Amino acid sequence: MIYQDNLKGISSDMLNGFFVGWPDPPSTKTHLELLKKSSNVVVALNDNQTQVLGFITAISDGVLSAYIPFLEVLPEYQGQGIGEELVNQILKQLNRLYMVDLCCDDSLVPYYEKLGLLKTNGMCKRNYKMQSGTLS
Template identity: 30%
Template sequence: MMTIRFATDQHFQAADLQALFLSVGWSSGQYPQSLQVAMQNSHSVVSAWHGQRLVGLMNALSDGAMTAYFHYLLVHPDYQHQGIGRKLVAQMLERYQACARKVLIAYDAEIGFYQHCGFVVGTGKTPLFVTTLTT
């Protein structure tokens, strides 16, 4: 059985981030140094490791009191459907349980996953973007 270790250190090697982000086809993986800075500047990050391999992570941008916005949640395809994503979400929801508002933007194909984790689809709300990234 595979042992997955979870960590809260926010210092990552750029190559590890690049490999993880590109494994799921996210264009942000083309900017590994920027991802490195983004993780360091996040309010918190929980990562999943199989040995020395980064296999998943979730980060939060937060004011630490009222709102937590979960920006990235990704699990390497070789490790999906093993409960890693759910554990990352559970750890973040526990950390930000005192925040009145916990927000994320999900791709349509992933809505069911997030609903199983306790999120609900907002009504009367539309996410708005100004971005150059596609994923």
């Protein structure tokens, strides 16, 4: 397993299999674009660096705050500590900031609490007609 905090060598064809269960998932091209436009990113690659197995992103003002919108690990690689390592690495990148927030389903609260995050309230708005993004 190789972890990297940049997108060097990452192409859209290495991003298949993510966004499982989404009714209208982003294309791999859109997925690569969201990775590129994130303030911070960590990807987990297989040993021969031909497939992304997991990723995490953050959006930050670089001064006080950041938001983690995505943590995903391919289903066949879940339960192997990849997600935990991705969270640890991005939190290390963001450790100089006052606050790092993320939203998650109630079922995931224990997972994130185990990683040192605190449960809080949050609000969100979803525009489901744009779920796949604006790129094709």
